[in-house]
Amino acid sequence: MEKRELLYEGKAKNLWFTDDENMLIAEYKDDLTAFNAEKKGSEQGTGALICKISTELFALLESNGVKTHLIETLDDTNQLVKKVDIIAIEVVVRNTATGSLTKRLGVEDGKVLPFPLVEFYLKDDDLDDPIICEDHCMLLELVDDHDKLDFLRQKGLQINRLLKEFFEQRGLNLIDFKVEFGIDSEGEIILSDEISPDSCRFWDIDSGEKLDKDHFRQNLGNVKVAYEEILKRILGDK
Numbered sequence: 001m002e003k004r005e006l007l008y009e010g011k012a013k014n015l016w017f018t019d020d021e022n023m024l025i026a027e028y029k030d031d032l033t034a035f036n037a038e039k040k041g042s043e044q045g046t047g048a049l050i051c052k053i054s055t056e057l058f059a060l061l062e063s064n065g066v067k068t069h070l071i072e073t074l075d076d077t078n079q080l081v082k083k084v085d086i087i088a089i090e091v092v093v094r095n096t097a098t099g100s101l102t103k104r105l106g107v108e109d110g111k112v113l114p115f116p117l118v119e120f121y122l123k124d125d126d127l128d129d130p131i132i133c134e135d136h137c138m139l140l141e142l143v144d145d146h147d148k149l150d151f152l153r154q155k156g157l158q159i160n161r162l163l164k165e166f167f168e169q170r171g172l173n174l175i176d177f178k179v180e181f182g183i184d185s186e187g188e189i190i191l192s193d194e195i196s197p198d199s200c201r202f203w204d205i206d207s208g209e210k211l212d213k214d215h216f217r218q219n220l221g222n223v224k225v226a227y228e229e230i231l232k233r234i235l236g237d238k
């Protein structure tokens with residue numbers, strides 16, 4: 001499948017039309033952004049690492065009954081995906097408090113939460129992706145009925161259960177993550193976008209070391225080395 005016109009230039013990836021109206025090519029870039037692109041950078045090879053990690057995690061989720069937009073990974077940085085209408089809600093699931101939860105509500109950084117917390121954020125960079133409640137989702141017509149919000153919540157929790165166990169077996173604590181969903185041509189809600197250390201936080205269970213984009217956000221060192229370590233753990237003996 002070949003790329004045609006550019007549909008959308010994102011912060012970390014571009015989306016291209018193909019000859020098939022129901023399929024797009026997602027091209028991962030080496031660009032890194034944080035805090036709604038106030039901080040920008042680029043590190044060669046991170047696009048390929050994110051593409052590979054996202055491919056592996058989507059395959060894991062698919063084999064456990066979570067439908068995703070991924071059709072096929074074409075090469076190091078390109079994935080063939082189903083064209084979907086993205087639901088403008090970022091679903092964040094947290095197991096341990098850090099990041100904006102700590103800042104917003106004063107919960108102690110590193111506190112293990114008594115249950116996985118599901119939050120909805122409005123996908124709108126101009127507004128800095130504000131946190132929203134279910135009534136806001138209905139008011140803004142982000143979904144057309146309330147059951148879809150329950151579905152997003154349940155899918156977020158299911159993805160959390162699967163990924164948390166998978167990473168625990170590999171010595172990593174899944175702290176939190178963000179996922180996005182879209183509606184495909186058959187009207188089904190499927191997991192879209194990506195899952196990678198760009199959109200998840202992982203802390204090493206033994207050392208507590210952070211192995212995710214906080215390396216870039218907080219100037220902790222080499223983000224590429226952290227992403228390579230995540231990929232190594234995912235692949236295990238493969």
Ligand code: TMP
Nearest residue numbers: 098099100101176177178198199200201
């Ligand atoms: P937060 O603590 O900054 O709210 O982030 C929670 C998780 O969601 C963290 O793993 C990073 C991810 N995330 C994104 O991937 N994109 C975003 O725009 C935001 C706000 C969070």
Ligand code: ASP
Nearest residue numbers: 011033034035036037038
């Ligand atoms: N994804 C957002 C950005 O790239 C926020 C973040 O990851 O810190 O700006």
